[in-house]
Amino acid sequence: MLAALGRPGPGADLDAARAEITALTTAGAPLDPRVAHAVRETTRTGSTATIGMAAAQVGYSPPRLRTLVRDRVGIPLARLRLWARLRTAMAGLPAESAAAAAASAGFADQAHFTRTARTLTGRTPSEILRPPTAGAPA
Incomplete structure (x- = not known):
């Protein structure tokens, strides 16, 4: 950025700086529709699609699909699936018990749900739901 600006102040090359910012912040290439479909299919609420099933639907092997998702999206497909289950x-909380919410989301049990929440967010489900106390960081 500083190199694109040249010297600071009134003589700075703002056009070069703007071009540099645009290059850095512009969205990358569009996601391959087959990869996008596989991600949607395996992460949508209530989906029972496995990575293997989604790969077969779009004509990829499961390892190839995992690689493409990680390379194009930047997050492994298995991690995206965990985020979707956690969401x-x-x-489902607090309308239903943690065990029921875990089961309906596809977790093996309540402990699996709690471990996943702690791994992905650093907090347990009850801590996530708990309103912040006055003066405590959010």
């Missing part, structure tokens, strides 16, 4: 389970 589904958290949406």
